[in-house]
Amino acid sequence: MTEIERLLDQFRRAYNGDSWAGPSLTATLHGITAAQATAHPLAGAHSIWEIVLHLETWIRTVYRRVEQNKLIGPTDAENWPNVPAVADDAAWQQAQARLGQAHEQLLARLGHLRDNDLNRELAPAPDYSAGTPGSYYVLLHGLVQHHLYHTGQIALLRKAFA
Template sequence: MDKSAKLKIQLETILYGKAWYGKPIYDIIELVSFEAAYEKPTGASHNIADIIMHMLAWTEEVSTRMQGKPAGAPIRGNWPGAGKPDEQKWQQLLSFFKLANTELTQLIANFPVESWTDATNDGRGEYSEYGLTYEAMITGLMQHHVYHAGQISLLNKMING
């Protein structure tokens, strides 16, 4: 199996597969009610909907970088915020998040295997031992997704007991 296929499978695993650490992200967010998504427990920096917006923003940014565009802040902003509670908007947000990840997995699957160790179009400096490679960027996004999935799980437990 080549690197593109391996990275695609790794992302799919954390999204909806059998991740070794527990529930995949889509299972975690399916447990979140609309009401819980917009509730912010005392002491929390963000609510669950805000975290999903943040994850969506960075997924979209990584997809643009995979296409050779210069690195920058996400078009939506780093923490764009989910706004006022709205059940339809919540369902739409989940759909956008899933679509963005589907698009990213396709970019990964079609990425030239020999280019994974190439430097991305990012002049900000290194962010991992791998440098600014496409592989490091995708690995970093997967770590970012898992980190925030843990936050979502904890927030949902705080809200629902």
């Protein structure tokens, strides 16, 4: 198995597979209603819906970083997007579907990388000062860790509804 194949396996496990850390992201989201997703049961914490939008942002950001080989954004507004004004069950299902589409697009893009690409360094972008340049290896492992971190947050928020 190549390192790229191992990374793809880790993304799949964290997103909708058998994750070593616990339930996958999709398993943790299963059964959450739009009302629960918009709730703020913990003072100062993001809602589940906000976390889902944030996760989508970072999947798309990593996709763009790999595509352009640059350490680029998101902007502050993109990093934590607002939940739509109409936050009903249909919009909640669409948000989850967009997250899944972003995930699949990223995996398809990463499937074209080779192991030696993991050593490539992201070029700094002159208009983006947050973050430090690093290798694709660090970027991609970091995104898997990001998924697991926020899946844990969602699991804790779910407990507030029990």
